[in-house]
Structures are given as structure tokens and as C-alpha cells.
Amino acid sequence: xxxxxxKFFEAKAAVLKALAHPTRLWMVEQLESGEKCxxxxxxxxxxxxxxxxxHLTVLKQAGIVQDEKRGKQVYxxxxxxxxxxxxxxxxxxxxxxxxxxLSMTGQTDRPQIK
Amino acid sequence: xxxxxxKFFEAKAAVLKALAHPTRLWMVEQLESGEKCxxxxxxxxxxxxxxxxxHLTVLKQAGIVQDEKRGKQVYxxxxxxxxxxxxxxxxxxxxxxxxxxLSMTGQTDRPQIK
DNA sequence: TGCATATTTGGCCATTTGTGCAAATGAAGG
DNA sequence: CCTTCATTTGCACAAATGGCCAAATATGCA
Numbered sequence: 073x074x075x076x077x078x079k080f081f082e083a084k085a086a087v088l089k090a091l092a093h094p095t096r097l098w099m100v101e102q103l104e105s106g107e108k109c110x111x112x113x114x115x116x117x118x119x120x121x122x123x124x125x126x127h128l129t130v131l132k133q134a135g136i137v138q139d140e141k142r143g144k145q146v147y148x149x150x151x152x153x154x155x156x157x158x159x160x161x162x163x164x165x166x167x168x169x170x171x172x173x174l175s176m177t178g179q180t181d182r183p184q185i186k
Numbered sequence: 187x188x189x190x191x192x193k194f195f196e197a198k199a200a201v202l203k204a205l206a207h208p209t210r211l212w213m214v215e216q217l218e219s220g221e222k223c224x225x226x227x228x229x230x231x232x233x234x235x236x237x238x239x240x241h242l243t244v245l246k247q248a249g250i251v252q253d254e255k256r257g258k259q260v261y262x263x264x265x266x267x268x269x270x271x272x273x274x275x276x277x278x279x280x281x282x283x284x285x286x287x288l289s290m291t292g293q294t295d296r297p298q299i300k
Numbered sequence: 301t302g303c304a305t306a307t308t309t310g311g312c313c314a315t316t317t318g319t320g321c322a323a324a325t326g327a328a329g330g
Numbered sequence: 331c332c333t334t335c336a337t338t339t340g341c342a343c344a345a346a347t348g349g350c351c352a353a354a355t356a357t358g359c360a
């Protein structure tokens with residue numbers, strides 16, 4: 073594999089890595105309905121402000137969200153909405169896996185997406 | 187956030203995490219053109235067999251690829267082809283970021299990417 | 301059988317990641 | 331200027347990850 077190709081794969085992997093955390097994934101989905109400030113996120117999940125802030129920084133560095141300071145608050149919003157599409161594909165992976173498991177465990181339900 | 191929701195986000199994040207590595211991402215893209223055995227991957231990149239094998243195991247656990255043993259070799263193939271679509275979205279994120287860098291280093295105002 | 305080939309597994313170690321706490325920054329309004 | 335509120339940054343530490351080596355496992359063939 074060429075060095076430039078490697079760079080490209082590293083860059084793409086970095087974007088996926090930013091999304092590959094339950095809290096950050098949740099944040100991205102929250103942003104589907106519009107911008108939110110850090111305090112709103114912190115209120116919805118039970119985590120330290122600094123933790124929330126750091127997760128948002130990771131998403132921002134990856135180029136997935138953008139921030140805007142208005143007054144005392146910082147508002148985050150989706151910068152590349154198509155990320156939502158592929159989260160649906162991730163759900164397809166889970167469904168495929170669930171089907172397999174189903175036939176093994178007999179489970180019939182699965183958490184709902186809102 | 188409810189416990190079941192958290193589980194769901196953890197599951198989705200786990201799938202993304204499996205893809206969030208340059209080597210594994212490369213492997214998935216290689217599979218676009220059809221199944222490959224472990225030795226083919228090991229040959230194409232310069233890595234230990236055990237390393238290649240472990241990466242493939244991660245992808246398999248995530249439900250992204252499937253394996254089939256035929257003779258002495260184990261062939262891996264894509265199980266959920268739609269993952270390829272969202273890799274394209276990842277590239278869109280990179281493009282947006284590249285545009286932004288351009289405008290930051292250039293003389294004009296920064297255009298908003300939506 | 302026994303041997304060669306293909307792949308997986310286990311151990312070990314360096315590096316990265318996630319988290320909370322405490323301290324620092326920055327804006328708004330007395 | 332001083333205080334307050336919202337957010338970020340630095341620090342420390344536990345946990346997870348990636349990589350290689352060596353050993354184990356599995357398959358096909360002589």
C-alpha cells in the first residue's frame with residue numbers, strides 16, 4: 073500500500089473514530105433536531121461538563137460538528153448531515169446480527185430508534 | 187437517557203469502532219471487489235499474519251464481515267454491503283474539512299458548508 | 301502417520317482513550 | 331473592576347487498543 077493511500081485511510085478512520093463512542097453518537101443524533109449548547113447535553117446525560125465538552129471537541133476536530141459562541145453559551149450543530157444516513161446503515165448491521173442471534177436465543181425485541 | 191437506549195448506542199458505537207481503524211477500513215474496501223483470504227490481505231499490506239487475523243476477527247464480531255473456511259484457507263466477505271455507502275459519507279466529511287482549510291488559509295471569508 | 305501450510309490464540313508491552321476534579325478562560329452585567 | 335455563569339484545559343489514573351512474537355490449532359497431502 074502506498075504512503076498516500078495510507079494517509080487517506082488514516083484520515084477516514086479518524087472520522088469514524090470520532091463517531092465510535094456511545095456518548096458522541098448520541099450527541100450527533102441529538103443534533104438532528106437542531107443545535108444544542110453544551111449545558112443542554114450535560115443536562116440530558118449524567119456526565120461532567122468537562123467530559124461533555126471534550127467529546128464535543130473530538131467531534132469538532134473530526135469535522136462532524138461546528139460550534140458558535142453566542143453570549144455565554146457555545147452552540148453546536150451538525151456540519152455534515154449525511155452522517156445521519158450512515159448511522160442508519162450501522163443499524164442495519166445490528167439488525168443483521170440481531171436476526172442471527174434471534175435464531176439462537178429466541179429473543180424477539182430490540183430497542184427502538186426514535 | 188434510559189438504560190436500554192444506552193445499550194443501543196453502545197451497540198452502534200461498537201460497529202463504528204470496528205471500522206475506525208485504517209487497516210480495517212482498508213480491508214472492508216478491499217472486500218468490495220469480492221472475498222479474500224487472510225493470506226491475500228497479509229500479502230497486500232506489510233503486517234504480521236496474527237495482526238491481520240485479529241483485525242478480521244474484530245470486523246467479524248461487529249457483524250460487518252463473515253468468514254468461510256474452504257480447505258486450508260479462510261475466506262472473508264462483506265456481510266452488509268451498505269457500509270461502503272457510508273464510507274463515502276466519511277469522505278464528504280473530509281472534503282468539507284478540506285474546503286474549510288482552504289478558505290482559512292486563503293484571503294476570502296469562510297463560506298458555510300451545509 | 302508425519303509434515304507443511306494457513307490461521308488463530310495468548311502473552312507482553314507501549315500507546316491511546318475516557319473520565320472526573322480542579323483550575324483557568326471568557327463573556328455579561330452589575 | 332469584580333462576580334457569576336458557561337465552557338475549556340491540565341492533570342492523574344484506570345482501562346482499552348494495537349502490534350509483534352511464539353505457541354497452538356486445523357487442514358490437506360505424501
